Structures are given as C-alpha cells and as structure tokens.
Amino acid sequence: GIQVEQSPPDLILQEGANSTLRCNFSDSVNNLQWFHQNPWGQLINLFYIPSGTKQNGRLSATTVATERYSLLYISSSQTTDSGVYFCAVDKVQGGSEKLVFGKGTKLTVNP
Amino acid sequence: DAGITQSPRHKVTETGTPVTLRCHQTENHRYMYWYRQDPGHGLRLIHYSYGVKDTDKGEVSDGYSVSRSKTEDFLLTLESATSSQTSVYFCAISETFYGYTFGSGTRLTVV
Numbered sequence: 001g002i003q004v005e006q007s008p009p010d011l012i013l014q015e016g017a018n019s020t021l022r023c024n025f026s027d028s029v030n031n032l033q034w035f036h037q038n039p040w041g042q043l044i045n046l047f048y049i050p051s052g053t054k055q056n057g058r059l060s061a062t063t064v065a066t067e068r069y070s071l072l073y074i075s076s077s078q079t080t081d082s083g084v085y086f087c088a089v090d091k092v093q094g095g096s097e098k099l100v101f102g103k104g105t106k107l108t109v110n111p
Numbered sequence: 112d113a114g115i116t117q118s119p120r121h122k123v124t125e126t127g128t129p130v131t132l133r134c135h136q137t138e139n140h141r142y143m144y145w146y147r148q149d150p151g152h153g154l155r156l157i158h159y160s161y162g163v164k165d166t167d168k169g170e171v172s173d174g175y176s177v178s179r180s181k182t183e184d185f186l187l188t189l190e191s192a193t194s195s196q197t198s199v200y201f202c203a204i205s206e207t208f209y210g211y212t213f214g215s216g217t218r219l220t221v222v
Contacts, residue, residue, distance in 0.1 A: 033210045041216055043201065048210040086153065088211075096207055098144070098169065101154040 002027045006087055006104035012108045013077050021072040021105045023087030025109070031090040031097045032063050034072050037104070038083045046085075077109045114138060117202050117214035124221055130189040134202030136182075136211050142197045142205040143185040145169075145177065147198040148216075156200065159184055 003026040013019055023032070032045040047054050047061040049070065054061055058077075063070040074081055084106050088099035112216040114137035124130050134143060145157040146169075157171030158177040166177050174196060176188045188197055 009213075031210070035213075041199065043213040045210055045212060045215075072201060088154075097142075097210070098156055098159060099211060100156075103151075104152045 002029065002091065002100050003088055004087055004100055006085075006102035006105050008053055008105060009103070010106045010108075012110065015077060015079060015109055015111050017077050017109075019074045019077060019107070020105075021074070021085050021087075022040075023070040023072070023102055025068050025070075025087075025089045027091065028068070029065065029089040029091055031092060031099070032065075033074055033088050033099065034061055034070070035083075035086040035088065036083050037086065043086075074107075077107075079109045079111055082107055082109045114214075115202060115204055115212055115214045117200075117217050119123055119217060120215065120219070121218045122141050124192050124202060124219070126193060129190050130192050130219065132187045132200055132219070134185045134187070134214055136185075136204050138204075139182055140204040141182075143179065144202065144203040144205070144211070145175075145187045146183070146201045147171065148201060149198050157200075158188065189219075192219075197221045 005024045007022045036044045049063045051059045051065045052076050058075045060073045084104040086104045088101045090097040096105045116135050118133045128163045146154045148154045155171045160166045160179045178186045200217045203211045
C-alpha cells in the first residue's frame, strides 16, 4: 500500500513565526488532504489538494503530484494553530476514498 | 457542513463485553468510515461503507464488525472487547472534491 511520511515529527515555534510542513508519499495519488487535530482531539479538514496550490487565510498548501510531495505553509502562527497536522492520501478520487494517514507533525506555538 | 455525530463520546467497558459505537449523519452521504487512532500509529481504517448494507474491511478489521441498515447510521461493534481495542474511534463521511469530515470521536477504554 501507499506509504505516507511527514516531517518534521515535532515543531516548536514562537507566535508570529512561519513554518512549512512536508508530506511525502510513495505512489501516485488522486486524493490528498491535510487535517488539523486540535488539542481537544477534533479533526478538521484543512485542504483537499491532490494537485496545485490552495490558500485559506494564513494557511496554504501545495501538492506536486509528479514528485509525490505536498507542503503545508502556516504563516504568522498563533497559539490556536497548535495541535497535530496530518496528511492523508488515496489513489481513488470521487467520494470512495480510503485515506491512508501519515503519523503527523505535532506543532506547538508558544506565546 | 456535514452533520455527523458519534455516540457515546466516552465509554469504559470490561474485557469480554460487547460494545457498539454509533455514527449518525444528516446529509445522505453514501460513503462512511470508521477509523481508530492510537499513539504511534496515527489513524487506521477499520471498516467502511459505500451504501446501505454495503460494507468492507479496512486495514485493522479483526475483532470488529459493522452494520449499515439506514443511510444515516453506521454502527461499529466490538463483539468481545479486549484491552488492545482501547482507543479513540472516529467516524467520517466523504464528499466528492471536499474530502473527509470527521465526527468528534469516541474514547473507549477496555478494562
């Protein structure tokens, strides 16, 4: 099956700093998503991005499918950005995805 | 937003007892999933459903069964709970070109 590796595993920032999280995957995919798990355990869908670039406020993501990686950018980080960020992929597209998750990047933003 | 609720939110049960977790959605989505989350393993797929009475196994299905008699409800059953099934269980629905929306999770402790 597809392997998903995320780096770094842990990241500590001061409020206001920028960061880049990376997701590498071992095979071609048609579905890639980024999730944020907040300190209360809730999983939030950040981006559906099998290719290209998307932005949502201070967050943006880029997937280069041909090179099998995706990047999540967080600018001007805030303490509320703390939590674990997961990348997940599947070869299937169109609603029947069975996502395979990476182990996540744990982000801590200090005030 | 897809309305997806899980019940119960927390449960403690004894080894050997049956346990059923419920996932309820309000928007008629065809695809539903059960994942478990464990430290060091990330999220792993247990079972999924692609319609009423249509289900299939995921990566870690041993010891679990599922049922979907109505579009809105997807039940996960542990026939005889074991300590290795202590975990946080997440249900998800999938929407085309949006991806997964997760429920709030059920924290299950088997003692």
